[in-house]
Amino acid sequence: MPNTKLALESSLKKFLLHKPLDKITINDLTTDCGISRMSFYYHFKDIYDLAEWVCVEDGRRALQDKKTYETWQEGLCQVFEAVLENKPFILNVYRSVSKDRIENYLYKLTYGLIADVVEEKSAGSALAPADKAFIAEFYKYGFVGVMLDWIAEGMKADYREITDRVCTLMHGSIDNCMRNFELPKK
Secondary structure, eight states, X not given: OHHHHHHHHHHHHHHHTTSOGGGOOXXXXXXXXXXXXXHHHHHOSSHHHHHHHHHHHHHHHHHTTOOSTTTHHXXXXXXXXXXXXXXXXXXXXXXXXXXXXXXXXXXXXXXXXXXXXXXXXXXXXXXXXXXXXXXXXXXXXXXXXXXXXXXXXXXXXXXHHHHHHHHHHHTTHHHHHHHHXXXXXX
C-alpha cells in the first residue's frame, strides 16, 4: 500500500506547516487521509517513525542515480535541495526531535551515497570490506556534520557553495584513502 504511505507523508508535511511535530496526533493524520488508525500502525510504529521514513524517502528520491564518483557532487547538491524544498518540514522535525534522530536520518541517507562511490572506486582492488566501510563511515560523518550546521543556521548559506567546498576538500581523497589502506601495515 504505497499510496497510504504517500498520503500519510503528504498529510504530515501539511500539518507541519502550522503545528510542531510533537503536537500532531495519529488521529490528525488518519482523519486527514481518511484511513483507520490500524492502517497507520500497519506501516509505522509512531509519528516519529513516519517522519524518519519521510526524510529518508525524500533523500532517496533526490539521490536516485547520483551515487557514482562522477555524480556524487550532484547527488549531494540534490540532497541539500530536497532539504531546502522541505524547509518547514525539516526545521520543524529538527526542533521537535532529538539531534540523534536527525543525525540518524541523515546518516542513512549519506552512507548509501558514499558507500556506492567507495565501492565503485575500489573495484578490482584488494581493499578489505571493513576498510571500505570505514572510509564511507568517515566521510558520512563529515557530510552530516556540515549539513547539520547548515540546518541549525536556518539553511541560509548557499548550499552550492557548500558542496563546491566539500568537492574541493574531497578531490582525490577517496583514492588516497584507498591507497593508504592498501599499503602494507607496519
